[in-house]
Amino acid sequence: NKHIQNLGPNEWRIAHSHLTSTYLNESEDLLYKWRSDVEAQGCQLINTIMLRDPLNHAMSLHKIIKSKNSTKAEWATYLSSPTGDGKWATVLDFFLYNLHGLRYHDDYPNGPGGRNPFNVTKEVKVARALELLHRHFDIVTVADHATFMGKILNYTGWTPVKMPYSNVHKGVLNFTKKEVETLQKGLLKNGDLDFVDQVKYEYHDHLSYLNN
Numbered sequence: 001n002k003h004i005q006n007l008g009p010n011e012w013r014i015a016h017s018h019l020t021s022t023y024l025n026e027s028e029d030l031l032y033k034w035r036s037d038v039e040a041q042g043c044q045l046i047n048t049i050m051l052r053d054p055l056n057h058a059m060s061l062h063k064i065i066k067s068k069n070s071t072k073a074e075w076a077t078y079l080s081s082p083t084g085d086g087k088w089a090t091v092l093d094f095f096l097y098n099l100h101g102l103r104y105h106d107d108y109p110n111g112p113g114g115r116n117p118f119n120v121t122k123e124v125k126v127a128r129a130l131e132l133l134h135r136h137f138d139i140v141t142v143a144d145h146a147t148f149m150g151k152i153l154n155y156t157g158w159t160p161v162k163m164p165y166s167n168v169h170k171g172v173l174n175f176t177k178k179e180v181e182t183l184q185k186g187l188l189k190n191g192d193l194d195f196v197d198q199v200k201y202e203y204h205d206h207l208s209y210l211n212n
Contacts, residue, residue, distance in 0.1 A: 001034065001037070003015055004034060004037050004038050004045075005037070007038065007041045007043045012156055012158075019098075019099070022098065023096065023097045023098045023100065023103075024095065024096060024098075024132050025096040025097060025128060025132075026105075028132065028135075028136070031047070031132075031135075031136040032136075035047075035136070044155075045138075046138045046139065046152075046155050046156075047136050047137045047138050047139075048137065048138065048139040048140075048148070048151075048152065049095075049133070049137050049139070049140055049141075050140075050141045050142070050143070050144070050145070050148050051091055051095075051140070051141070051142045051143070051196060051199060052091055052142070052143050053142065053143050053196065054090060054091045054092070054187045054192035054193055054195075054196055055180070055183060055184055055187060056143070057090070057091050058076070058088075058090060058183050058186075058187060059173065059175065059180070059183065060169070060173070061088045062075065062173050062175075063169045063171065063173060064088070068087040068088070070087050072179075075087070075088070076182065076183055076186055079186035079187070079189065079190055080186070082116055082119060082121075082122075082190075083110070083113065083115060083116045083117070083119050084115065085101065085102070085114045085115050086115075089115070090187060090190055090192045091192050091195070091196060092125060092126070092129055092190060092191050092192045092195045092196075093115050093116070093190065093192075095129055095132075096116075096125060096128065096129055096132075097114060097115050097116065097117075099114075100114060101114050102114050103117070105117070122189065122190060122191030122194070123191070123194075125190075125191045125195075126191045126194050126195045126198070129195050130195070130198060130199075130202075133199070138155075139151045139152065139155075140199060140203045141203065141204070142196060142199055142200050142203070142204060144204070147204075
């Protein structure tokens, strides 16, 4: 990867992985390689991630239903299957599998796969995601921009810069109680709620008072 070669002694290089990122469940070797290549140059690699609340994330994505040629009725039906592909990805599925659509690997047991191609249980998915966080990510937050920014500034020594408030949906999204309950049940079944709850516990001291 040319982006992390010939690093200077006083420079930071930023790589933003999002819609074009790898599916970390099967490309963990890249995370090892990137860190090894950077540290071999006497530099430091800082992997960061800010997760979102699963339900808030799922509800907010309703703003793109029309652009995806879908309907509110069908938007979340794919979650009823442990392996089915939808037109959006939950927090947990996006972290593990991204949203590249079907991939063709010889070791996939059921042919082409994208989301959960090995058809593992939600418990296995959650454990795998936590394993990846523990091994490779230096800054982990859940919907906490202030903490995220503070930790990055602490690592880098950068001067704070006020960022413009953009990428905001200015419309109104309406949901019935049943629609919210259906989303919540799908996210629970998929493992998202367990995953983010555990991340909050480990990285934000969520409910830590219960251990006292």
